[in-house]
Amino acid sequence: MTEASTTVRRGRPRNEQAREAILDVAMESLLAHGVAAMNMDAVAAAAGVSKATIYRWWPSKETLAMDALYRTWESAPIAPDTGSLRDDLRNLLWPWTELIARRPYGRVIAGLLGQVVTDPDFALTYRARFLDQRRDHGRMILQQAIARGEIPARTRIETVLDMLYGPVYHRLMHGHAPLDHIFIDGVVDIVLDGIHPRPDRQPRHETADSETP
Amino acid sequence: MTEASTTVRRGRPRNEQAREAILDVAMESLLAHGVAAMNMDAVAAAAGVSKATIYRWWPSKETLAMDALYRTWESAPIAPDTGSLRDDLRNLLWPWTELIARRPYGRVIAGLLGQVVTDPDFALTYRARFLDQRRDHGRMILQQAIARGEIPARTRIETVLDMLYGPVYHRLMHGHAPLDHIFIDGVVDIVLDGIHPRPDRQPRHETADSETP
Numbered sequence: 001m002t003e004a005s006t007t008v009r010r011g012r013p014r015n016e017q018a019r020e021a022i023l024d025v026a027m028e029s030l031l032a033h034g035v036a037a038m039n040m041d042a043v044a045a046a047a048g049v050s051k052a053t054i055y056r057w058w059p060s061k062e063t064l065a066m067d068a069l070y071r072t073w074e075s076a077p078i079a080p081d082t083g084s085l086r087d088d089l090r091n092l093l094w095p096w097t098e099l100i101a102r103r104p105y106g107r108v109i110a111g112l113l114g115q116v117v118t119d120p121d122f123a124l125t126y127r128a129r130f131l132d133q134r135r136d137h138g139r140m141i142l143q144q145a146i147a148r149g150e151i152p153a154r155t156r157i158e159t160v161l162d163m164l165y166g167p168v169y170h171r172l173m174h175g176h177a178p179l180d181h182i183f184i185d186g187v188v189d190i191v192l193d194g195i196h197p198r199p200d201r202q203p204r205h206e207t208a209d210s211e212t213p
Numbered sequence: 214m215t216e217a218s219t220t221v222r223r224g225r226p227r228n229e230q231a232r233e234a235i236l237d238v239a240m241e242s243l244l245a246h247g248v249a250a251m252n253m254d255a256v257a258a259a260a261g262v263s264k265a266t267i268y269r270w271w272p273s274k275e276t277l278a279m280d281a282l283y284r285t286w287e288s289a290p291i292a293p294d295t296g297s298l299r300d301d302l303r304n305l306l307w308p309w310t311e312l313i314a315r316r317p318y319g320r321v322i323a324g325l326l327g328q329v330v331t332d333p334d335f336a337l338t339y340r341a342r343f344l345d346q347r348r349d350h351g352r353m354i355l356q357q358a359i360a361r362g363e364i365p366a367r368t369r370i371e372t373v374l375d376m377l378y379g380p381v382y383h384r385l386m387h388g389h390a391p392l393d394h395i396f397i398d399g400v401v402d403i404v405l406d407g408i409h410p411r412p413d414r415q416p417r418h419e420t421a422d423s424e425t426p
Contacts, residue, residue, distance in 0.1 A: 036327060036331075037331075104330070107330040107331070110326040110330045111327060111330075113319075113323040116323065117247060118247060118249075118320070127387060127388075127389055131389050156399045159380070162380035162384060162390070163380050165383060166382065166384075167376050169383050169387075170378060170379030174329070174340060174382075175336070176344050177375070183372060186372035187375075190373065190376060190407035191403060191407060193407040194402070194404060194406040
């Protein structure tokens, strides 16, 4: 095998090439058929590897599906600090939404959720990859805005994160309305107007219950 | 069989009793095991009917699961017109959220979503029951508030509906944070502050793109 130091861009180690080929084929199969109908024999054949090779890295098709989806979603860029909360939140949501709106990712997530609700270990890994990491970015963006004095320190950050990601997941999973730019801008506008300090704010808002930490 | 007119409250027709027994047993099984693991033989035995009886009414376990879930969720009351948008929205969301937060309904939905994403006919029925009906209530509440002058006529109603229901579904499906009263009040507060007219509103908000009808 060639030296990694000289071939890092032109030729990847064979293991790495096989992994990438498997993940590519798996993602196409998932988008076309969903997790339940994904066939490991077909993935192995299309990727040019043995089924034993796949099972050496992924103990189940759900774990392979999770890795394939993760690699795709992580390609959506995040630019965390423009100095404007509105721009930061749009940058957080839009590239990812644009990516998932193009293909039937809802089908893939639905299949993985079936495993999430029956397998607690899988659920932990799934949430760490698909929820926690994106929530961490969003939380950082909101905390920067608090530090700049752009939004109040009492802002319910966890609730706000659900109000940014929840509507996107809702349309992705249920398919009742389009995941377009107008929708994302509307979500960001309503959230921002909802948490900005307001001169006409009623006292009841000022004393709203704080979140559980 | 007794006459329906005289027995409507004390004794239901036998068919109706069998239907209710099947739906009760199915719901318990769904909450305990999920759709994938629901066993029609076990449901028939526990409900005291033959499997043929079940299949006469429900062609698949997914359709039985959908009816069982629908009957349970529809028991969450909605009081649509208190004259206050905040109270109307809390009444819309809280009884339903309280119901679904008590048991593992996320498991049932995950199983049904697997069918939604592979079966377009099932998806239509599913959305009509679980999404459209609740969205219709929410839309009516928002339109009443517009008619009262409580919120602007330009309010992006479809986006607002996703910002009310999306966060609840998000926590239900992914289980990353509690579905409690503080959360629901926070969602309603942020949405209301986000769509209320504001004296300090920037011009860019006034000219925001309208939704596709």
